[in-house]
Each structure stands twice: as C-alpha cells, then as structure tokens.
Amino acid sequence: MLQNSRGEAWDLLCEWTQSDSLRRHMLAVEAAMRAYAPRFDGDADLWGLTGLLHDLDYERYPNLEDGHPRYALRELETRGYPPELVRAVASHAPYLGVPRESPMEQALFAVDELSGFILACAYVRPQGLVGMTPKSVKKKMKTAAFAAAVSRDDLTQGAAELGVDFDEHLTIVISALAERRDELLPARPEPSADPAAEPQPSADPAAEPQPGAAPAAEPQPASSDGI
Numbered sequence: 001m002l003q004n005s006r007g008e009a010w011d012l013l014c015e016w017t018q019s020d021s022l023r024r025h026m027l028a029v030e031a032a033m034r035a036y037a038p039r040f041d042g043d044a045d046l047w048g049l050t051g052l053l054h055d056l057d058y059e060r061y062p063n064l065e066d067g068h069p070r071y072a073l074r075e076l077e078t079r080g081y082p083p084e085l086v087r088a089v090a091s092h093a094p095y096l097g098v099p100r101e102s103p104m105e106q107a108l109f110a111v112d113e114l115s116g117f118i119l120a121c122a123y124v125r126p127q128g129l130v131g132m133t134p135k136s137v138k139k140k141m142k143t144a145a146f147a148a149a150v151s152r153d154d155l156t157q158g159a160a161e162l163g164v165d166f167d168e169h170l171t172i173v174i175s176a177l178a179e180r181r182d183e184l185l186p187a188r189p190e191p192s193a194d195p196a197a198e199p200q201p202s203a204d205p206a207a208e209p210q211p212g213a214a215p216a217a218e219p220q221p222a223s224s225d226g227i
C-alpha cells in the first residue's frame, strides 16, 4: 500500500514544475505507466506515480552533469516514496549507471520518449489522438526532421527491452494517452468564420513546444541524451 497519495505527488510536481508542457509530459508518462502495470502484475498506483514524478527536477535542474534527476531522487527519498520508485527514476537516466532491471524500470524507459513523440504526432493531426494508428506514428518516425530530438533507436530499444512487439507497444501507449487526451493536449483555438481572425493550430511541430519531443523550443527531458 502506497503511503504517498496521487494528490500529494501532483502538488509536489506543480511546486517544482511550472511549464505546462512539461507537466503534460509527466501526465502522459503517468497514463502510459498505469496502462502497462497490469500486464506485468504491477501496482498501477506505484507505476503511475513513478511516471508522474520521473522528471520532477528537470525544470529546476536541467543540467545532466550534476542536476536532473539527482535532486528528485533526494526529494523523493526524503518524502518517503518507495525505493522501487526512486530507483526507477534513477534508472531512466542512463548516465547515472543504474541499470533498468525491473519491468517498471523498463516500462518507464520505454514510454518516456514515446509519449512525447506521440503527443507531437497528435499535435499535427486534426483529430489529435483520436484514431491515431501505429502505422502513422511509424511513418512520422521515418521523417528525420519531425521531433528530431527523439532518438528513434531509443523508441524501438525500449519496447525490445520490455519484451513487447513494437506495434503493440505503440497501440498500448496511444490508447493510454487517448483516454486522457483532454489533459494532455493544449486546447486549440475554436474554428473562426474568418480564418485570419485568430491563430490556427500550427502544422509545424517545431512551432509549439512539445514535452519530450519537440526539438529546441524549451529544455526537453526526453532527448537524444536518453534522459
């Protein structure tokens, strides 16, 4: 039984993270982790909190040399979060040298960058996450300029480590994110009678910062550095 509530974790996240896109990224990873927990007989609350908090300190301490996720690890330990959660957060930063061993650790790595990539895909689709297919995500993966900071190798390696077929992996994560689409995608402007009267959703993924996927608009927790 988890001592730390989801509400407490959310308050902590909001205290440390002001960026809406980074908050959405962590919510997306939470959703994907909860979706995966039953497949590995995991505790959905524990897996969800691990996803929700994995980039807790990224906004405050983005420097990988001596920052993220070291401050988060200390804070989470101090607050009594379970050692499995703390270790999983450490293991998603390969440069800390904590190997990904448990299914929860492997799932976190597998869904982290992919969640950002799928949100980036959704952002340039008129229907967003609704009706998105693995095929369409794989097509975007072949476009090098799209969400260029996301390592395609990490996406496929994550699924392989987890032992899940890549198409199935895409289906699971798309579906998990689609269920919470209202939280995960920023509101788009209402269609206007006069197309020039309001800004329209951009077709350029680089124009809007996307957590974990867009190239350079703001510090990105998921990147080719394998954070």
Ligand SMILES: [Fe+2]
Binding pocket: 025, 029, 054, 055, 112, 113, 212, 221, 222, 227
């Ligand atoms: Fe992340």
